[in-house]
Amino acid sequence: MESTLYTGGALYAPAEPKATALLVQDGRIAWLGPDADAPKADVTVDLGGALVTPAFVDAHVHATDTGLVLGGLDLSAAASAGELLDAVALYATTQPSDGLVMGHGWDESKWPAQVPPTAADLDRVAGGRRVYLTQASVHSALASTALLQAAPRATQEPGFSDTGWVREEAHHAVREVALGSISTAQREHAQRTALRRAAQLGIGALHECGGPGTSNEADFTGLLALAGPEHGLPEVYGWWGELMAAAKAKELGAVGAGGDLYADGALGSRTAYLREPFLGGGGCGFSYVSADQARDHILDCHAHGTQGGFHAIGDAALHDVLEGLAGAAKVLGLDAVRQARHRVEHAELVDKAMIAAFVELNLTASMQPAFDRLWGGPRQMYAQRLGVxxxxxxxxxxxxxxxxxLLAFGSDSPVTPLDPWGSVRAAVSHFNPAHRxxxxxxxxxxxxxxxxxxxxxxxxxxxxxxxATFAVWQTPAGVTGGLPNLVSTNPEERGPDDPTPLPRALRTVVRGVTVFKE
Structure with a gap:
């Protein structure tokens, strides 16, 4: 591989504060320092004063769903049931009469009347086509009559409703049929679309969270085979979320048996497992993994030499997961559990005792700062579901x-968009100043x-x-202390609607290979 010298930049390299250039050779950084000391190279790239940082990693993604949304029906802007139906009606005209209308992102918590359309409404506007529309959390969906009829198992599962709004296991059954309607070519196109978009945003690697009820084995292994700089795309590291399936996770090429291994659902769909009930109904949500099951799953992971983890959002679910991990530590020894760095995805309702358990067990919290930006604070969905x-x-x-x-940030795309600098700004601008x-x-x-x-x-x-995995940025708001300015100097403008322009990626390099260039 030829050597490439990047020169004339501003490098975010705290150990080399005077560095303005770096040399890439054989996929690694062979040298970095001032321009005046730069060695010769086969190729020289003038950075023109742009900022160079390590590339982002999005630690929680669903690539196929992300690509389908990017190339299809995005319902995040729908401000009412009527607007949702208008969008479905327009999109349906572009699909074959026997095709699937698939959309994502509607959020009834932001509507004046928080009542979604029914299956009959979808039948009417979609001309009888199968319709599958995931709610923003992707833990529930609206389905047309035609799709419900194609998924008869759903009628026997918890969470079924003939209104067409399906949750829990009923949603998983409907989702399996909907995703099964996507051809291999459509799936690969969606995955490439997602990975190319990630590269355009300075993301060099993603953690895919697959598993039963979320995706399928062909989707998961297909994505892993498709990704990587050898294909001109970011890297993908997979997590397979199936209980007591560490051996299968390794066979599928996953880095761990976790990710979206659901201990509970989500706050938006009222399926997260809580200690205190949801406001306005829904009880305390649902538990899918007991403390004993969590313990046994972690023991299975250690038996097969792989990391483990769980999706856990509600405080009751987190309590059970942490109890299970503590139980595993009693069997294996605390040091063995700590060395594994098991993960918990989301970890949204965590109290001080739970945080102490994260520290003791050396767990990674894979979190999504955009959740607070979109749904936190005193007036948005969390307040409606939980109280202020x-x-x-x-x-x-x-x-x-x-x-x-240890924190690992991601988007959970398409739950929230791929938007790494937006996520960083959300963490810096948390609604609660104590959590910034x-x-x-x-x-x-x-x-x-x-x-x-x-x-x-x-x-x-x-x-x-x-x-040599890095990104080159244009920084319209300037740079302070080596990183871009992301928040307004006016305190009244800070928050979800901060007008400060975010950086724009000019180039993304993964192990020495340019996977995006503006």
Missing amino acids: TRSMESNPMGAMHGVGV MALRSAFASHTKGAWRSIHRDSEGVLAKGAP
């Missing part, structure tokens, strides 16, 4: 980081922290000998 007090205590990233919990993070810490959680969560401790930095 619990809403303001959710997603306590700053408190967790402050006591040493410093910019450097938030950036590290979206880069080095995500690498560390899969035991790649040397990655996510610009340093001699490190993999």
Whole structure:
């Protein structure tokens, strides 16, 4: 591989503060320092003063769903049931009469009347086509009559409703049929679309969260085979979320048996498992994994030499997961559990005792700062579901980081869009000032922290000998302390609607290979 010298930049390399250039050779950073000391190379790239940082890692993604949304029916802007139906009607005209109308992102919590359309409404506007529309959390969906009839098992499962709004296992049954309607060519196109979009945003690697009820084995292994700089795309590291299936996870090429291994559901669909009931109905949600099952799953992971983890959002679900991990530590020894760096996805309703357990067990919290931006605070969905007090205590990233919990940031795309700098800004601008993070810490959680969560401790930095995985940025709001300015200097403008322009990727390099160039 020819050597490439990148010169004339501003490098975010705290160990080499005077560095303005770096040399890439054989996929690694062979040298970095001032332009005047730069060695010769086969190719020289003038950075024109642009900022160079480690590339982002999105630690929780669903690539196929992301690609389908990017190339299909995005319902996130629908402000009412009527607007949703208008969007479905228009999109349906572009699909064959026997095709599937698949959309995502509707969020009834933001509507004046928080009642979604029925299956009959979807039948009417979609001309009888199969319709599958995931709610923003992807833990429930609207289905047309034709799709419900194609998934007869759903009628016998918990969470079924003939209104067409399906949750829990009924949703998984309907989702299996909907995803089964996508051809291999459509799936690969969607995956490429998602990975190319990630590259355009300075994301060099993603953690795919697959498993039963989320995707299928062909989707998972197909994505792993498709990705990587050898194909001109970002890397993908997979997590397979199936209980007591560590052997299968390894066979599928996963880095761990976790990710979306559901201990509960989501707050938006009222399926997260809570200690205190949801406001306005829904009880305390649903538990899918007991403490004993969590313990046995972690023991299975250790028996097969792989990491484990769980999706856990509600405080009751988190309690059971942490009890299970503590139980595994009693069998294996605390050091063995700590060395494994098992993961918990989301970890939204965490109290001080749980944070202490994260520290003791050396768990990674794979979190999504955009959740707070979109649904946190005193007036959005969390407040509607939980009340203001619990809403303001959710997603306590700053408190967790402050006591040493390893954080790995991601988007859960398409639940929230691929948007790494937006996620960093959300962590810095948490609705609760007590849970805000410093910019450097938030950036590290979206880069080095995500690498560390899969035991790649040397990655996510610009340093001699490190993999040459980095991004080059235009920074319209300027740079302070080596990183872009992301928040307004006017305190009244800070928050979800901060007008400060975010950086734009000019180039993304993965192990020395340019996977995106503007």
